Amino acid sequence: MFWTVTISLLEGFLGTLKLFTLTLLFSLPLGLVISLGSMNKTPIVHIPIRFIIWVVRGTPLMLQLLIIYYGPGIFLGNNIWGSGGNGRFLAALFAFVFNYACYFSEIFRGGIQSIPVGQYEAGKVLGLTRQQIFFKVVLLQVIKRIVPPISNEVITLVKDTSLARVIAVYEIIWNGQAFIKSSGIIWPLFYTGLFYLLFSGLLTLLFGYIEKKLSYFR
Amino acid sequence: MPILEVNNIKKKFDHYNILNGISFSMEEGQAISIIGSSGSGKTTFLRCLNFLERPDEGTIVVKGEKIFDASMPPENPKQLRERRLHFGLVFQQFNLFPQYTALENVILAPRLLKDGRSEQELTDMGMDLLDQMGLADRVNQYPHQLSGGQQQRVAIARALALKPDILCFDEPTSALDPELTGEVLRVIRNLAEKKTTMIIVTHEMAFARDVADEVIFMDKGIILEKGPAEQVINNPKEERTKQFLSNLNN
Numbered sequence: 108m109f110w111t112v113t114i115s116l117l118e119g120f121l122g123t124l125k126l127f128t129l130t131l132l133f134s135l136p137l138g139l140v141i142s143l144g145s146m147n148k149t150p151i152v153h154i155p156i157r158f159i160i161w162v163v164r165g166t167p168l169m170l171q172l173l174i175i176y177y178g179p180g181i182f183l184g185n186n187i188w189g190s191g192g193n194g195r196f197l198a199a200l201f202a203f204v205f206n207y208a209c210y211f212s213e214i215f216r217g218g219i220q221s222i223p224v225g226q227y228e229a230g231k232v233l234g235l236t237r238q239q240i241f242f243k244v245v246l247l248q249v250i251k252r253i254v255p256p257i258s259n260e261v262i263t264l265v266k267d268t269s270l271a272r273v274i275a276v277y278e279i280i281w282n283g284q285a286f287i288k289s290s291g292i293i294w295p296l297f298y299t300g301l302f303y304l305l306f307s308g309l310l311t312l313l314f315g316y317i318e319k320k321l322s323y324f325r
Numbered sequence: 326m327p328i329l330e331v332n333n334i335k336k337k338f339d340h341y342n343i344l345n346g347i348s349f350s351m352e353e354g355q356a357i358s359i360i361g362s363s364g365s366g367k368t369t370f371l372r373c374l375n376f377l378e379r380p381d382e383g384t385i386v387v388k389g390e391k392i393f394d395a396s397m398p399p400e401n402p403k404q405l406r407e408r409r410l411h412f413g414l415v416f417q418q419f420n421l422f423p424q425y426t427a428l429e430n431v432i433l434a435p436r437l438l439k440d441g442r443s444e445q446e447l448t449d450m451g452m453d454l455l456d457q458m459g460l461a462d463r464v465n466q467y468p469h470q471l472s473g474g475q476q477q478r479v480a481i482a483r484a485l486a487l488k489p490d491i492l493c494f495d496e497p498t499s500a501l502d503p504e505l506t507g508e509v510l511r512v513i514r515n516l517a518e519k520k521t522t523m524i525i526v527t528h529e530m531a532f533a534r535d536v537a538d539e540v541i542f543m544d545k546g547i548i549l550e551k552g553p554a555e556q557v558i559n560n561p562k563e564e565r566t567k568q569f570l571s572n573l574n575n
Contacts, residue, residue, distance in 0.1 A: 232377065
């Protein structure tokens with residue numbers, strides 16, 4: 108029984124990993140774009156963007172999943188996500204990417220704005236272009252500052268993926284819970300915690316390594 | 326021909342007039358010190374020379390070439406960068422790039438500007454400049470491993486690496502512990518002896534008197550007094566200058 112459960116949970120964990128990886132892949136760059144938009148000097152650009160960030164950060168991710176999946180069908184009469192597991196996964200991915208991009212954008216904004224203006228001015232008087240100042244002077248300092256808050260978000264994401272089951276996306280908790288009905292046992296559900304724990308432990312080590320790599324300067 | 330001619334530079338922030346018409350000229354190899362109380366516009370003036378601020382009025386002429394005219398449309402980024410390179414600026418707060426070693430700080434800009442020098446030539450130049458600053462044994466250290474005085478000397482080497490026509494200093498020792506000012510002032514003194522054209526905003530009166538050829542006293546956004554260093558500091562003509570200098574001595 109133990110091996111049957113372990114294999115099933117591993118399969119579920121693949122679904123978790125897929126959602127996790129794809130969310131990071133898309134939400135990190137999107138977050139950078141959103142952060143640049145929210146720092147834009149023109150109100151027509153930054154007001155709507157800051158409004159969206161407020162809405163996304165101000166409502167539960169679980170609710171966002173439900174609205175994004177069922178909303179188009181109910182309000183537009185058209186389920187844009189397609190049917191079956193793939194459609195549900197796509198909707199969940201969209202919700203996660205959008206939600207995490209908004210959180211990341213605030214981390215990026217904080218990081219970029221924390222760089223002293225003197226760094227930009229030093230770059231300017233040395234005749235560097237805006238791009239050179241950003242990529243050669245500022246960027247690495249920003250990355251160093253945002254590694255700890257990003258690692259926080261990333262570890263939260265590992266566990267947040269379990270919310271996807273509200274729209275029936277298969278992931279590890281879903282598989283663990285299935286044993287309650289099929290075999291009348293609850294320990295597989297508890298057992299899923301170990302998978303989360305091991306994976307977030309791995310991520311903690313990874314981020315610790317990155318922090319250490321960047322500790323050669325202050 | 327003067328190396329620098331500044332004509333009627335004016336600058337306003339919101340509704341405050343910070344610079345009310347600054348005009349002077351200087352010759353190649355001269356060192357000029359600008360003194361004056363805080364708020365007199367010294368730093369703003371240096372920032373205008375380095376195009377960190379755009380003057381509202383006035384012109385700047387370097388070696389006979391008019392590089393700035395406030396009545397002309399704003400410069401595009403490329404023009405701005407080219408014109409900036411006539412000047413170097415050493416900041417009060419050093420502003421070294423923390424992720425680069427002393428040597429990398431010095432050669433980063435020349436490398437990115439691709440002025441045709443090879444990597445080896447750049448390294449040699451950087452080592453040579455840091456050696457002149459008395460930092461030959463510090464080239465591979467990061468800014469946080471250096472004292473304030475050492476950091477400021479790296480910053481001077483970094484500014485010199487681009488061979489500016491005129492090197493500007495914005496209170497280069499104000500952020501330093503008193504016992505570290507000497508090493509920075511010594512380096513600037515060496516540069517003066519080598520006839521480096523310099524404009525130095527400073528609160529170190531004795532230093533200004535000994536190193537500068539001329540001293541400018543600024544007050545409320547104008548040049549109130551300008552003359553040979555010894556004369557302005559030891560025997561100022563203007564009442565306001567006397568007052569400023571005697572306040573410092575008390």
